[in-house]
Amino acid sequence: MATTGTVVVTDHLNFWDGKRVKPTQETNSEPVFEPATGRVLCQMVPCGAEEVDEAIKSAHAAYLKWSKMAGMERARVMLEAARIIRERKEKIAKLEVINNGKTITEALVDIDIAWQCIEYYAGLAGTLAGQHIQLPGGAFAYTRREPLGVCVGIGAWNYPFQIASWKSAPALACGNAMVFKPSPMTPVTAVILAEIYKEAGVPDGLFCVVQGGAETGTLLCHHPMVAKVSFTGSVPTGKKIMEMSSKGVKQVTLELGGKSPLIIFKDCELQNAVKGALMANFLTQGQVCCNGTRVYVQREIMPQFLEEVVKRTKAITLGDPLLDGTRMGALISKPQLEKVLGFVSQAKKEGARVLCGGEPFSPSDPKLKGGYFMSPCVLDNCNDDMTCVKEEIFGPVMSVMPFDTEEEVIKRANNTTFGLASGVFTRDISRAHRVAENLEAGTCFINNYNISPVEVPFGGYKMSGFGRENGQVTIEYYSQLKTVVVEMGDVESLF
Numbered sequence: 001m002a003t004t005g006t007v008v009v010t011d012h013l014n015f016w017d018g019k020r021v022k023p024t025q026e027t028n029s030e031p032v033f034e035p036a037t038g039r040v041l042c043q044m045v046p047c048g049a050e051e052v053d054e055a056i057k058s059a060h061a062a063y064l065k066w067s068k069m070a071g072m073e074r075a076r077v078m079l080e081a082a083r084i085i086r087e088r089k090e091k092i093a094k095l096e097v098i099n100n101g102k103t104i105t106e107a108l109v110d111i112d113i114a115w116q117c118i119e120y121y122a123g124l125a126g127t128l129a130g131q132h133i134q135l136p137g138g139a140f141a142y143t144r145r146e147p148l149g150v151c152v153g154i155g156a157w158n159y160p161f162q163i164a165s166w167k168s169a170p171a172l173a174c175g176n177a178m179v180f181k182p183s184p185m186t187p188v189t190a191v192i193l194a195e196i197y198k199e200a201g202v203p204d205g206l207f208c209v210v211q212g213g214a215e216t217g218t219l220l221c222h223h224p225m226v227a228k229v230s231f232t233g234s235v236p237t238g239k240k241i242m243e244m245s246s247k248g249v250k251q252v253t254l255e256l257g258g259k260s261p262l263i264i265f266k267d268c269e270l271q272n273a274v275k276g277a278l279m280a281n282f283l284t285q286g287q288v289c290c291n292g293t294r295v296y297v298q299r300e301i302m303p304q305f306l307e308e309v310v311k312r313t314k315a316i317t318l319g320d321p322l323l324d325g326t327r328m329g330a331l332i333s334k335p336q337l338e339k340v341l342g343f344v345s346q347a348k349k350e351g352a353r354v355l356c357g358g359e360p361f362s363p364s365d366p367k368l369k370g371g372y373f374m375s376p377c378v379l380d381n382c383n384d385d386m387t388c389v390k391e392e393i394f395g396p397v398m399s400v401m402p403f404d405t406e407e408e409v410i411k412r413a414n415n416t417t418f419g420l421a422s423g424v425f426t427r428d429i430s431r432a433h434r435v436a437e438n439l440e441a442g443t444c445f446i447n448n449y450n451i452s453p454v455e456v457p458f459g460g461y462k463m464s465g466f467g468r469e470n471g472q473v474t475i476e477y478y479s480q481l482k483t484v485v486v487e488m489g490d491v492e493s494l495f
Helices: 049-066 072-088 091-099 104-127 159-172 188-202 214-222 235-247 270-286 300-315 334-349 408-412 428-439 470-478
Strands: 015-016 018-019 030-034 039-044 132-134 140-147 150-154 177-181 207-209 226-232 252-255 259-264 292-298 353-354 377-380 397-403 423-425 479-486
Touching: 015 049, 015 188, 018 188, 018 292, 030 091, 049 150, 049 177, 049 207, 049 214, 049 377, 072 091, 072 104, 072 159, 072 188, 091 104, 091 159, 150 159, 150 214, 159 177, 159 188, 159 226, 177 214, 188 207, 214 226, 214 235, 226 235, 235 252, 259 270, 259 408, 270 292, 270 300, 270 397, 270 423, 292 300, 292 408, 300 353, 300 377, 300 397, 334 353, 334 377, 334 397, 397 408, 408 428, 423 428, 470 479
Parallel strands: 150 177, 150 226, 177 207, 226 252, 259 292, 259 423, 292 397, 377 397
Antiparallel strands: 015 018, 015 207, 030 039, 132 140, 140 479, 353 377
16 A cells, blocks of 8 residues: 555666566666655666667557557557556556655546546547548549557656556557657656556557656657657747657647636636636646636626635645645645745745745645645736746746736737637626637636546647647547549540
């Protein structure tokens, strides 16, 4: 039974050729921490050029077998993988918590979403099809939806297992293989997904895991046998991935950062709007790319909103993330904690008022003393020019600003380089849809926030990236279309 502060990971974290692989050299290893205690959990040894090459060749060999299977045959294997995840979700969720710091309550939901995603794409695998087009004189053409080959997935540390599933499920459904590189801060759970796929019956090498940071990522993006790169992370890294992938004209999907607006009109159901604002800011300690961190509240209801949101924020239980009663765990790392606290002090300097939180938090449990905890923070007296309103903080910090008219707030909401998500709370049905239409973002939540069903596409506008994850459309980002033209008569030649 895993408990906080006790787990040590000694197994190898790389996986290709259907098994865990020992790193070739242990010289440049980096410590991986347990966020709740600050204790070293394991060592992450980055893969070098030879190892990356081995993994990609292993994936390519598996791709040749997997791509020749019928969609229904692939579906059966994927459904088995989903079943195994469902069966072991408690165990996987616990390891996720120990490596990431989020609460067990949230991690269990993440693992549920992971198996649902695999199940969803298993259901689509058998539906992949082309068209038949009649041409003059009895000639015809048809199209074939074909896989791309070896795809690279590069994950983030906020949803380690879920992102590995979100990327691998559509890739595998379409007949591709995947080499996945987790974040160097959360290397532990992706390899469990690799073992589960293997157990479910995929060809050896179909889902490989290589550990490492920027250098390993560079090797993956430059490798000639890679057809596509799907990356989740920051805008600056996304630009580099795009640039590196362009050298080999590889397709790219980028899921980047956000600074999403949440607009709360005076005719909203206030309790729901408050709950929505909390969900938009404090899941996974605020380390979520689509968080609605710019909360615009219509002036008339600002006092009631602030009173209620502060009351509920103060009531959030911080502490041991493996306990069922905990509602907020630890941030991912010491540097991340310091960075977020830095944003709070910068906000104060610029004139924002801290209504609650925004300070390092030391839980009463002695084993959590070295953990990376901070109290969730609500900022008032903010304006659109402040750093805390313009830049992605990636921590539990909510900035609240008043607005007067719909036209004004839409202009302010769109005045950003990001465009990942957005939200609106109102009881006016025409206003809800009008605002949704006018917000420049890949997702708009109406009267809710941060729900991510696997059936709906997720992705960015503007600098939040392009390409989509989840939903039927993602099939198009993991496959390519071949046109076959068939002549039934004689060739008409000009020569």
